[in-house]
Amino acid sequence: MNKLLLLICALCLFFSQAEAGITKNHGFSLTGELKYGADFRHFDYVNPNAPKGGTLRRAMYGTFDSFNPFAPKGLAIKATGYLYDSLLTSSSDEAVSYYGLIAETMEYPDDYSWVVFNLRPEARWSDGTPLTAEDVVFSFEKITEASPFYSNYYNLITKAEAVGRHSVKFHFKKGETSRELPLIAGQLSIIPKHFWQTRDLSKSSLDIPPVSGAYRIASYEIGKRVTFERIKDYWGEKLPVNAGQNNFDAIVFEYFRDQTVAFEAFKAGHFDFTAESSGRRWYRGYTGKYFDMGLIRKEEIPHKNPQGMKGIVFNTAVKPLDSVLVRKALNYAYDYDWINKNIYFDQDKRHDSYFSNSELACGSVPPAAVAALIKQVKPDAGDGLMKTPFKLPSTDGSGNNRENLKTAVQLFEQAGYRIVNGKMTGKDGRSLYLEISTSSKTIEKELMTFKKALERIGIDFYIRYLDSTQFVDKVRSKDYMMIYTTVRQSESPGNEQRNMWHSEAADEAGSRNYARIKDPAVDRLVNMIINAPDRKSLVTYSKALDRVLLNGWYFIPAGYSDRYRIAYWDKFGKPAKMPEYSFGFGSWWIEPGKEKKIDSLIKR
Incomplete structure (x- = not known):
């Protein structure tokens, strides 16, 4: 009788899984089929017989005072990926494909409402303690509790539970059907419960933990x-x-x-x-x-890697940078072509997209499907947003930026400013003052070029140099007018876009919404990207987001290679x-x- 009951239960489980469409695999791809089968021996781009030995010496910039990369304060060491393994790891010869590392296999239904990772029983911490599902659950709960950044990044995961000593299940928010969610869960760095359960993960620390990595x-x-x-x-x-x-x-x-x-x-x-x-x-x-x-x-x-966006970013929560006319005017005052020619010797291409160097870039005129989507999320969008080619200000690189400076002055006038006694002056009678914060001397020449251009139209521009600790603190708390930074992108954008552009992240300490954007249209497009059902939809949504962001003039784009x-x-x-x-x-x-x-x- 017991055997019969077990057989019936097994059959019920089998048919329920078949009905739900459960996939079990050794990896996960967002763009198509996995290149490497379940029995692969090594990636094609490695020498499996490479010798071990020697010392590699690398340079890092800045400083550090902590070994805890999850604390919102302090300066953690970099390259912690060497220390902590994750459930999945990426392949470098595929756009967005991940294979089991700590996890041997993964299971998920057709609607991506959950994912189960089956851990390798041989996984160990460096002190010999077995790595189990309890460590994974602990990692998710404590990392999201300690770090606002990770709390935001993993906010579509409602729960992690151990369903066996070596199996863990992540549950996703109802109504969220993003194919990326299993991958997001698989990227979680796993930390040792037996070490951190008596320590505060939200505080910086120089205690050396046991690790799971190489x-x-x-x-x-x-x-x-x-x-x-x-x-x-x-x-x-x-x-x-x-x-x-x-x-x-x-x-x-x-x-x-x-x-x-x-x-x-x-x-x-x-x-x-x-x-x-x-x-x-x-x-x-x-x-x-x-x-x-x-x-x-x-x-x-x-x-072939997407290059995102790099340059001077405006804090739109600070006046006068809350005005799109002012932000656009400052773009006209910045002579990128002269800077690239004379400072960077024409070595770079200019960012003209938030998804530079990828198929996700919108281009000068949005395709019909993209224009229709923009109209849907932003009903008051005019032809300028949907039909007019987007073009960054440009010059011949000679240093004669007169026409663009005239356009900049006109835009300032539209924003309520005028030049009085040689100074750009607001309606309140105060002259315009701008400041950029930086910890790097390497961009000094281009900032000085920008400063001289602004002085020609009566704007005081100050470069505030900070040490790396002060600068990081300023960026985390968003206590700046402008900074020079990079927002990186992947071939398959997803949940991280919320941290970059969504209103919820605008005032969040440590988020990458450096411009503090609060735009309902952007919020809708970010949510659509996160829940994109297929690659074609993802490309359309990303192009629409790109177009809306570009027309917000949140950055003065710099160059990339x-x-x-x-x-x-x-x-x-x-x-x-x-x-x-x-x-x-x-x-x-x-x-x-x-x-x-x-x-x-x-x-x-």
């Missing part, structure tokens, strides 16, 4: 240096997703407060690898005897094949013979 913290000098060491008995070393990776025995991160100083340290051999963001430095700085000797290599590698610009001391070996969506540095290794040659020729 590296642990070996030593540190607060604010200056931290050394990660490879865990020799790392539980996940032989997994297909890790094969041929994590090849360095030690990784030393040296912290620099000034990028110019860090660059000179790289050229002198104090660290091994750099990815360059400055077109000017790339054009002029990568020279010297070690380049001539072939000891330092310099490469440009084209990529559609290729990786990297330089490194010639001590590395690397696989023959490069992935499409990264330069694959995680699969490089150190060749002892090359390293010995370098050490014999230079003094560190």
